[in-house]
Amino acid sequence: MAATLPLRRVGMFGGAFDPPHWAHRALAETALGQLELDALHILPTGHAWHKSRVLSPAHDRVKMCELAFGDLPRAQLDQREIHREGPSYTADTLRELKREYPQAQLFLVLGADQLLAFKTWVRWQEVLELATLAVANRATNIGADIPLDQASETDLSGVDLPFVRLDMPLKNISATAVRARVGQAAQSAGALDVLVPEPVARYISQHHLYQSPT
Numbered sequence: 001m002a003a004t005l006p007l008r009r010v011g012m013f014g015g016a017f018d019p020p021h022w023a024h025r026a027l028a029e030t031a032l033g034q035l036e037l038d039a040l041h042i043l044p045t046g047h048a049w050h051k052s053r054v055l056s057p058a059h060d061r062v063k064m065c066e067l068a069f070g071d072l073p074r075a076q077l078d079q080r081e082i083h084r085e086g087p088s089y090t091a092d093t094l095r096e097l098k099r100e101y102p103q104a105q106l107f108l109v110l111g112a113d114q115l116l117a118f119k120t121w122v123r124w125q126e127v128l129e130l131a132t133l134a135v136a137n138r139a140t141n142i143g144a145d146i147p148l149d150q151a152s153e154t155d156l157s158g159v160d161l162p163f164v165r166l167d168m169p170l171k172n173i174s175a176t177a178v179r180a181r182v183g184q185a186a187q188s189a190g191a192l193d194v195l196v197p198e199p200v201a202r203y204i205s206q207h208h209l210y211q212s213p214t
């Protein structure tokens with residue numbers, strides 16, 4: 001009987017995903033393809049110690065992640081940060097993944113804003129030892145309702161950290177903008193389709209999420 005080969009390239013993509021939007025989906029797809037990943041763990045954050053707002057209930061964010069990423073081959077929803085006590089630290093998650101995939105090269109998938117904030121992360125040096133950072137650029141004027149051709153890229157030239165770039169067309173979308181748009185009077189689920197996948201838009205509408213400003 002042939003032995004199963006250990007997975008060689010494993011990605012982790014974490015986020016509040018409140019809600020997951022088209023840029024998240026594009027980032028996951030790009031990482032899977034460009035990094036030739038054998039698996040990509042999608043990790044909704046449990047307790048986002050670094051965010052000032054209270055996140056939507058975990059079960060809603062998990063369900064929306066299933067709807068947003070469920071059909072992506074080799075992507076798997078990973079709820080460990082939701083189930084873990086205390087703040088979600090990426091270093092802890094990567095340490096666990098390293099134990100689960102001792103032979104694999106680990107990649108941490110993130111957007112440019114998080115790369116700029118990376119040295120504020122808890123045990124960021126350990127994160128660097130455990131994983132290769134894979135970074136997609138992000139418009140600096142995120143959330144603004146401006147045309148994409150007027151969006152400017154985040155300047156990463158001064159970053160003194162090792163990372164690989166993910167080549168993804170700029171998407172001027174943020175979860176903040178999605179929540180704000182839902183909060184504006186009576187948006188139909190259809191009107192959200194440009195920002196989030198249609199099943200996510202429907203879930204937001206059916207569950208009356210983001211009705212009040214956050």
Ligand SMILES: Nc1ncnc2c1ncn2[C@@H]1O[C@H](COP(=O)(O)OP(=O)(O)OP(=O)(O)O)[C@@H](O)[C@H]1O
Nearest residue numbers: 015016017023110111114137138171173174175176
């Ligand atoms: N438009 C985007 N382009 C590139 N990366 C993005 C984009 N939106 C989010 N990301 C990345 O996805 C990851 C998860 O982001 P998160 O769930 O916090 O979404 P967000 O849109 O930044 O949310 P919020 O507006 O609530 O802060 C982060 O690494 C973030 O940099």
Ligand SMILES: O=C(O)c1ccc[n+]([C@@H]2O[C@H](COP(=O)([O-])O)[C@@H](O)[C@H]2O)c1
Nearest residue numbers: 014015016045050088089090091121122
């Ligand atoms: O470990 C940390 O200290 C840390 C600090 C900031 C962000 N992160 C992680 O980075 C991912 C993206 O964060 P965010 O704020 O863009 O949703 C998510 O998985 C967070 O848990 C992790």
